[in-house]
Amino acid sequence: MIVIxxxxxxxxxxxxxxxxxxxxxxSAIISMGIVGFGLTLVFLILQAPDLAIVQIVVETLTLIxxxxxxxxxxxxxxxxxxxxxxxxxxxxxxxxxxxxxxVLADTFRWLPDFGCPDLRMSExxxxxxxxxxxxxxxxASVILDFRAYDTLGEATVLFTAVMGIWAVLxxxxxxx
Amino acid sequence: MKGMTEIVRTISRLLAGLIFFYGIYIVLFGHLTxxxxxxxxxxxxxxxxxxxxxxxxxxxxxxxxKEKAGFLESLGIFLFWVIAIIGLCTGTFFFFNFLGKGxxxxxxxxxxxxxxxxxxxxxxxxxxxxxxxxxxxVKKGEKK
Numbered sequence: 001m002i003v004i005x006x007x008x009x010x011x012x013x014x015x016x017x018x019x020x021x022x023x024x025x026x027s028a029i030i031s032m033g034i035v036g037f038g039l040t041l042v043f044l045i046l047q048a049p050d051l052a053i054v055q056i057v058v059e060t061l062t063l064i065x066x067x068x069x070x071x072x073x074x075x076x077x078x079x080x081x082x083x084x085x086x087x088x089x090x091x092x093x094x095x096x097x098x099x100x101x102x103v104l105a106d107t108f109r110w111l112p113d114f115g116c117p118d119l120r121m122s123e124x125x126x127x128x129x130x131x132x133x134x135x136x137x138x139x140a141s142v143i144l145d146f147r148a149y150d151t152l153g154e155a156t157v158l159f160t161a162v163m164g165i166w167a168v169l170x171x172x173x174x175x176x
Numbered sequence: 177m178k179g180m181t182e183i184v185r186t187i188s189r190l191l192a193g194l195i196f197f198y199g200i201y202i203v204l205f206g207h208l209t210x211x212x213x214x215x216x217x218x219x220x221x222x223x224x225x226x227x228x229x230x231x232x233x234x235x236x237x238x239x240x241x242k243e244k245a246g247f248l249e250s251l252g253i254f255l256f257w258v259i260a261i262i263g264l265c266t267g268t269f270f271f272f273n274f275l276g277k278g279x280x281x282x283x284x285x286x287x288x289x290x291x292x293x294x295x296x297x298x299x300x301x302x303x304x305x306x307x308x309x310x311x312x313x314v315k316k317g318e319k320k
Contacts, residue, residue, distance in 0.1 A: 133273060133286055134289075136286075137207050137209060137210065140289055144207075145288075155256060161303075162249060165310050
């Protein structure tokens with residue numbers, strides 16, 4: 001199982017690299033699709049069907065919207081000037097990489113092993129969730145009963161995003 | 177926005193109903209099987225977006241759809257909030273599960289969780305439809 005996971009991860013990283021590097025925007029979007037659908041397979045292998053359903057549906061919608069936008073506008077990446085920015089971004093990347101590795105070396109000692117999560121709060125949910133909430137799907141009982149405040153926040157985020165889109169793209173401001 | 181060919185239109189007309197009812201199934205059984213309000217809402221909006229993209233749309237007709245989508249979106253999040261407030265008033269805290277739990281694994285069980293699923297589904301599906309309509313309308317505006 002871990003072999004399949006590692007292969008999927010390598011495929012997803014390759015897809016992400018191709019998406020950044022390719023000059024053709026359509027192939028960049030399709031490589032982004034590799035990352036998303038690979039993530040769906042990872043969720044399925046790790047036995048999280050709730051996340052897999054949401055991921056596959058949202059990924060499909062995103063690809064449709066992005067491809068529609070690409071087909072209407074342009075297929076080519078705009079050429080940016082290469083100058084001193086490359087040096088500065090290189091220095092910043094090296095510094096960030098050093099900090100990242102430094103933190104990583106410290107963090108890895110405290111992480112639990114793969115497949116043996118450190119459950120304290122979750123054990124209560126798994127044992128008492130069905131009794132306390134009456135919902136057979138534990139994920140639903142967590143996101144809509146124990147952590148319903150989070151879900152209200154998420155719904156508000158989506159609501160605010162739609163309000164922002166309508167405010168930016170409204171018709172009245174364009175016609176002078 | 178112009179529609180696609182006759183083949184695509186016919187197939188999408190046949191499929192849209194199936195996708196819509198699959199989304200409703202995911203929402204209603206969200207407390208029993210994997211899925212829930214968010215996933216089901218996205219699937220429901222997918223049925224509408226399929227019809228919009230395949231059949232094309234009139235600019236005059238779509239303003240009515242836009243207003244309905246905005247109303248439904250606000251209604252969904254308002255009802256979700258009302259459930260939370262009712263929990264605060266009848267029980268002790270925000271989002272208190274004030275309905276009876278019922279027998280586990282039944283359709284009508286788990287108190288407020290199915291109702292919250294329905295509210296989230298209304299909000300999410302209307303929001304995604306409204307985003308797509310916004311992008312279609314802005315293309316219309318630029319052509320003038």
